[in-house]
Amino acid sequence: MDQTYLDLSLEQWFCLSFIDGVGPTRLARLYTYLKTLETDQVATPLKVATTLKDRLDIETLQKLKWPKPTAIHAMAFLHSNVLPEDAEKKREVTKHWLQAHEQHHIVFRDDDRFPRLLREIPVVPTFLYVQGHPAVLQHQTCLGVVGARRASSFGRKTTQDWSATLASKDICIVSGGAMGVDTYAHQGALDVQGKTVVVMGTGLLNLYPKQNIGLFTKIVEQGGVLVSEYPLTTEVRAHLFPPRNRIISGISSGVLVVEASERSGSLISAKYALEQNRTVYAVPGHIGDTLASGPNALIRQGATLVRSANDLLEDLESPFMSYAISSRSFRDSGYTSSLEPVSSTEPAFSTSPLLTNSGGESVKGTFDVPVQSRLPDYLSEDAKTVFSHLDRERVGLDFDELIRLTNWPAPNLMQTLMELELNSLISNQQGMYLKC
Numbered sequence: 095m096d097q098t099y100l101d102l103s104l105e106q107w108f109c110l111s112f113i114d115g116v117g118p119t120r121l122a123r124l125y126t127y128l129k130t131l132e133t134d135q136v137a138t139p140l141k142v143a144t145t146l147k148d149r150l151d152i153e154t155l156q157k158l159k160w161p162k163p164t165a166i167h168a169m170a171f172l173h174s175n176v177l178p179e180d181a182e183k184k185r186e187v188t189k190h191w192l193q194a195h196e197q198h199h200i201v202f203r204d205d206d207r208f209p210r211l212l213r214e215i216p217v218v219p220t221f222l223y224v225q226g227h228p229a230v231l232q233h234q235t236c237l238g239v240v241g242a243r244r245a246s247s248f249g250r251k252t253t254q255d256w257s258a259t260l261a262s263k264d265i266c267i268v269s270g271g272a273m274g275v276d277t278y279a280h281q282g283a284l285d286v287q288g289k290t291v292v293v294m295g296t297g298l299l300n301l302y303p304k305q306n307i308g309l310f311t312k313i314v315e316q317g318g319v320l321v322s323e324y325p326l327t328t329e330v331r332a333h334l335f336p337p338r339n340r341i342i343s344g345i346s347s348g349v350l351v352v353e354a355s356e357r358s359g360s361l362i363s364a365k366y367a368l369e370q371n372r373t374v375y376a377v378p379g380h381i382g383d384t385l386a387s388g389p390n391a392l393i394r395q396g397a398t399l400v401r402s403a404n405d406l407l408e409d410l411e412s413p414f415m416s417y418a419i420s421s422r423s424f425r426d427s428g429y430t431s432s433l434e435p436v437s438s439t440e441p442a443f444s445t446s447p448l449l450t451n452s453g454g455e456s457v458k459g460t461f462d463v464p465v466q467s468r469l470p471d472y473l474s475e476d477a478k479t480v481f482s483h484l485d486r487e488r489v490g491l492d493f494d495e496l497i498r499l500t501n502w503p504a505p506n507l508m509q510t511l512m513e514l515e516l517n518s519l520i521s522n523q524q525g526m527y528l529k530c
Contacts, residue, residue, distance in 0.1 A: 261288025333504025
């Protein structure tokens, strides 16, 4: 733990993440700020020697959108090494975990072992907890595999067989360790002694689901890794799983959706893949099959249809990989927060430069028109509510702040933000949601 990044030790970085109110987005903002200072300092050295840490204060952290109590605790820690009681317990647990086994690591984003493609996503994890063999994270080609937890026999067999074929050709399989498709993806890689990465939505001391602990053990034994951005003791919380999907797609060159309903969380992974300019692959299915509705919808939007593992191999090994689904094709498909298509008689997004009020009258300005009336009628009420928050604040808001404002479960908010993005009403810029 002697490594230093941007004048903060690795221990200081992970201890900051234990302070209440510090999530991945706020930590990423701090990293970006210090990185910018470092670059400027190299270009124009200060006459008086100073560390990057010395240039932090409570006001600066508040400008980075850290709540004031959080900023106070952070500066107290950086100046005197004192943490709140709960954070101190996490520090001791983490130090003990790191020392307990040679396969326990914390990999910082500036570390050579950090996944290369993951550095390109909007909100890069500042560091990852890694159990196993970090070298796997540098694998040349990785494929994210996601799908239904209650997969059919077809979905389970297809996932396992295709994953085995791909892993035998040196493709690393990345998934989330959940029951169903995730489990069979990892198992397929293990069947041929291939490499696989599990991205956890919990801390590595609370592996989930418990039924797969034996599988996780085998993955590490056979040279794979378990990774998480969450503190080691983090327990199962529903709102933590959607954000971890960005890491599955972020590590990977593309994401394969095997089976999923139109409300499946697997389509959140496809959405992240879209944002990250990754290729989305989908396995087609019978039009009357609920589990085929998600992949079929993705194909309709422009995802790459795959009929076999060989289709995937040809594409992944090609120097000209298939284009990822464009945001335009997502918009044109008319998908809303629940990923249900709107009526064919309704436009998927506004094609007119004029806005309309609730009475259908055209208006050229927005100053005197309530925001709810300025939005397309086909938007869900949830989407209108979130847009109203962004309109009132007039500044970008991150996911944590929107959770506090709406008091909604994270999956609901995630899908609502997706609806607004797909309708080109908001954009996600470095983890901040802004009106377009």
